[in-house]
Amino acid sequence: MVRGLAPATALRGRAAAAARWCTCRRVAVAVCLGNLAAALLVARALYAPGTFASAPKRGEARYSKEQVRWVEESIRIRRAAEPVELIEAVKKLRKAFAREEKRRKELPLELKQKVSREILQRLRDLGENRNTTEQREAVESWRVEKLKYIRSSSTQNLSNFGLSSEESRMLKQALDFNWRMLLEDIGLWIPPTVYHIEHDDKPENEQEEQEIVPGPPLPPECNAELHTDYGGTAVRWGLTHHKESAADCCQACIDQAKRAKPGALKCNIWVYCPSEYGCYSPDKYEHKHQECWLKQADHPKLNFKDRYSEPYRDSHPTAPVVVPWMSGVISA
Known part of the structure; x- marks a missing residue:
């Protein structure tokens, strides 16, 4: 009898376990279905057509009735100020041009x-x-x-x-x-003739405007001359001798003459480049801004004065019209 009861007891235990497992699965399925339904309801509430209309987006500007009225008023004023006649004339011209192009x-x-x-x-x-x-x-x-x-x-x-x-x-x-x-x-184009008429309305006794030289004023003994290049024997090469101003260059010439040893060349001519773009010279060097040449000549002679001549410019195509240098002969 004991042997017969053991299988029956085992079967009842298995049945109870199976019943418990089915119950747990049903509960899990029910919970999942509930969560899914809740998610669908939330999604429907979020993406409903009226949701975004009622709730402003983050960072979206909200205008008052007064501000909206101002915007509408500005639009009305802008439309009223439109050149309606001009717009219509342009449209007619476009149509005429289109017809002409077709013809x-x-x-x-x-x-x-x-x-x-x-x-x-x-x-x-x-x-x-x-x-x-x-x-x-x-x-x-x-x-x-x-x-x-x-x-x-x-x-x-x-x-x-x-x-x-x-x-x-x-x-x-x-x-x-x-x-x-x-x-x-x-491809034929003949330019129109342009007539240039110069009007000289300057008073007769009015003096010419003097060109402004950067830096402190030059002392009278410098005898500064604009657009001038004097020749002479170089006492100090300007390629490696730069000064802040023409006055400093002239003073350097005076100081050199005072400090020169007996028998040495004494500076009596200074030549300075005041142009920020450098100064032209027919030699092979590139002369830059603030170059200061100290020279000596018993009888100073001009290399160039005011403007380069046309024959010189014909033979030297890179030469400018006006002499860029300024220089002077130191008075004794």
Whole structure:
């Protein structure tokens, strides 16, 4: 009897365990379904159409009724200030240009070349020393003559001239209505004549404005001369001798002459480069701003004064118009 009860007891235990397991699974499934339903409800509440309308976004500006009224008023004023007539006129011009562009037909290349050759020949016959006004008049006379010929010629004459009826019609329209466009197509442009009239309204006795030299004023013994380059034997090379101002350069010349030993060259000429862009010289060196040359000459001679001559500039293409140096001969 004991042996018969053991299997029955085991079966009842297994059944109870299975019942407990099923109950736990149902509870877990129920909990999951509940969580899923809650998540769906939350998502629906978050993404509902009216949600964002009622709650402003983070950082979104909120305007008062007074501010909204100001914005609407500014929009109304801006619209009232729009140049309506000008806008309408521009629209009409655009339509007219569009119609003109549709009517315009491109001339054949051979015909363009023929027109350009005839115009160039007319300009050659005019001569090289003619001004732009005479050149424009010559081109205009060619246009008038060509139009007159096309209008008065018969179909037979035009064919002998090398033009078909369609080409003659296109050329007539180009010469009559699209003349400027035709000139642009063949690449012909004659600049307008510009007349320069100088008006000298300066009083007769008014003195010329003096050029300002940077730095302290130069003493009278420096005898400073603007746009001047004196020659002489170099006592101190300016390539390695720079001074802050022309006055300092002149003073350096005076000091050198005082400290010079017996028999040594004494400075009596100073040459300074005041230009921030450097100073031109015909030698091979690059002369920079604030170069100070100390020189000596018993009989000082000018290298350059005021302006470089045209023959000199022709032989020295890099030379500027005005002499950039300033210099002086120290008075005894």
